Amino acid sequence: MSENGKQQGPENGGNNPWMKSLLIWVGILAALALFVTLFQGGPTQPAGNAIPYSTFLDKVESGDIKDVNIAVGSGAITGNTNEGKFRTNNPGDPKLVETLRAKGVVINARPEDTPSIWQYILVQSLPFLLFLGIAFFVLRQMQKNSGSGAMGFGKSRARLLTQKEGKVTFDDVAGIDEAREELQEIVEFLKDPSKFARLGGKIPKGALLVGSPGTGKTLLARAIAGEAGVPFFTISGSDFVEMFVGVGASRVRDMFEQAKKSAPCIVFIDEIDAVGRSRGAGLGNQNDEREQTLNQLLVEMDGFEANEGIIIVAATNRPDVLDPALLRPGRFDRQVQVPRPDIEGRVKILQVHMKKVPIAPDVDARVIARGTPGFSGADLANLVNEAALLAARRGKRLVAAQEFDDARDKVLMGAERRSMVMTDDEKRMTAYHEAGHALVFAHEPTADPIHKATIIPRGFALGMVQPLPERDSYSYHRDKMHADIAVAFGGRVAEELIFGYDKVSSGASNDIMQATRLARAMVTKWGLSDNLGPLDFSESEDSFTGYSVQRSKPMSDETARLIDAEVKRFVEKGLNRARQILGDHIDQLHTIALALLEYETLTGEEIKKLIAGETLDRGDPTGLHGMPVAGGTSIPKTRRLKGPFGNPAPQGA
Incomplete structure (x- = not known):
């Protein structure tokens, strides 16, 4: 199977389509050259010097003319003199022949040079032939690019995939085992129908x-094409819809006609929501065309005429907008959920993509998978590619763990912004802000472990403390939520403790937003407020003509005030918890902040060492070798760092 999914054969341009195009252009240029020659060059002139007719008569009288050739009709005269050849034109002198005979000149008569009938037809028809040739060439190019021909609007654009080179199999699909098993059952049915037919x-x-x-x-669909061993047609849902009513329905009919000739076969429709949206959602010709196309698709999939041996595999990320008639059994008998991979799935996906790049021994796919919760398969493939590009840029032969860590930060937050110019006070505030997040992380038992803390700005984030969950979480507990709120306020509390009440910055804006949203969800959605009880006060989503509409649930003013009070209570509880932790461990806050100013980035293990009172040794004589834990609130002046830093940013931003 070629990368673009088209067959490489005579039907798609032959073995050398480039040579065919070259020959067509050579023919067009040759026709243009002939056209210019015939219309601009004109008839060829006879040989000899042109002389006036009077001079010609003088030469006849003097006996210099030996012989003449007179063209009948046009009066053109050519001949030879003692000095060479000449040519002139007879103005209609009736006595010319008598004069020539009297002087003994040899007279030859020749017919007039007139073009043949075929030459005349060629000259007259050449402009039209040239125009038709160019038009034919343009139409051929349109047919090749569109796949259906210039006049074949109603022809299907489905492409038949082959399995010659670079095919994808189920071995290349990782992290979605359940979906793979359901589709593998279809492939097994196509290979051995009797295995299932014997049981009905x-x-x-x-x-x-x-x-x-x-x-x-789409990767699963390509794997089906590689495993099935039957014809596999692929088409996009947008290929059915045109501005002309009836074209899409005609293409659906033609697609199923092609599939019937190759049955048993598989037809894959990508992004089927482009043609399968719920009917009655609007008015106008465009919707009429789409609805006619959908109606024809419904009839072809399950109507009076059975289409045995044709399996439709479709893909969409918008199942909520599909027409209910399209989703019923008999058309789509099963819906295969393809979720985002869990940690085990991410490990398998990373291992598949890591086979294509040279990996250093310190790379652990499980550690990378722990730090990428919520990543899809495409995100993980992009992560591996970004790590390989970073390693190549740094002149390395192997892709190490550092490249994967930097690639993840780049994917999540953008490239480093080392060109920012910040003052020393702003850098110190950033360091203490992130140190506050890290310290609350470390002293909250239910918080996730710290992966790293950095004050290097990336994208819109001007610093971060990144956690590294041990596993994927599918439900959250009350104590974990309160811990997350406390962590969110660690940076703001650190600014207030170190720099004073009036020096608190706006860097905690995202922290406050995250904490408020979490507290409101606890109160209104998850029923974790003792004063309100297990009631749902969250916004609901109503489906109306295929669109999701947010509607607030009715509640009294007293209930709304109580909700606001509970949200504020949860937020202030986390704020007080952060104040307690940072106040009890102010020395550790200074130590972590000074280390961030010195090294810019600290790993989770290094933060643990600093909290335990140990020293850091990175082999740098200017580092924190044996640096004692700070004992007061004074802020020692540090050296100018290699890179500038921005304002404080939320943890994990």
């Missing part, structure tokens, strides 16, 4: 792949 099982008519963008829906 029937092959599913359709399978709908549902999942977020980048989770591997």
